[in-house]
Amino acid sequence: MSPERQSVMTQVWRQMPFIVWLVALWMLLWGQFTVLSLVTGLLVSLFVTRVFRLPPVELSGRVNLWYGLVFLATFVGSLVRGSLLVAWQVLNPSRYPGTAIIAVPLRTDDDLIMTHVGVTASLIPGSLVVEADRDRRILYLHVIGVSSDEDVRLQREAVQRWESRIVHAVGSRAQLEQIRAAGTRRPGGTPS
Incomplete structure (x- = not known):
């Protein structure tokens, strides 16, 4: 795997809790917990995190x-x-x-x-x-x-x-x- 691809994968992995939160928020806003709302929420969250280039949320990686x-x-x-x-x-x-x-x-x-x-x-x-x-x-x-x-x-x-x-x-x-x-x-x- 190239270093650039590995860097992108690391960034996506660090953003994963944020993406999961956006998908959950999307599903709550639509009031539907279906496969379609999950897929569209995932697409919207990936779009938002890639297009708007929000600063990365640095999580501690520790949850108690x-x-x-x-x-x-x-x-x-x-x-x-x-x-x-x-x-x-x-x-x-x-x-x-x-x-x-x-x-x-x-x-x-x-x-x-x-x-x-x-x-x-x-x-x-x-x-x-x-x-x-x-x-x-x-x-x-x-x-x-x-x-x-x-x-x-x-x-x-x-x-x-x-x-x-x-x-x-x-x-x-x-x-x-x-x-x-x-x-x-x-x-x-x-x-x-």
Whole structure:
């Protein structure tokens, strides 16, 4: 096999999870799980990844199913809890739920992890990512239900725990080490 062909095959193999995701998304959008939708989804995903020349998504190649399940269970629990909390804040007119924009420094330097953390934080009712500073690895979130510095600290730590769960589920070994090293430091970056 020629080096050029091997390079193309390596690139396609690295993009395979992304292609699988696009095919699944295609099938969900059409609401059909048939051979025809599978084939057309595959063709569309190959077309999108080849024609639009998106930057390659560098995956760690590591998936931990246990931590993936822990992430999923915790996420569902947080969705329910966040929904109930926001509903209570809306139904309780005697108490104004304070709001804040908070900066959350992430401990890993990876665009995909940052995206996963941002999406996770935004999907949980009560918080929304309003900006992402990619160079400094900081997510800025608009949060409701914040009335003190302690609430801000707790929200920041909650987002960093999401980062930790995501890295444990799909992050590289180097990212795991970054999370572990940062675990001995306070969120502000100073040693405990």
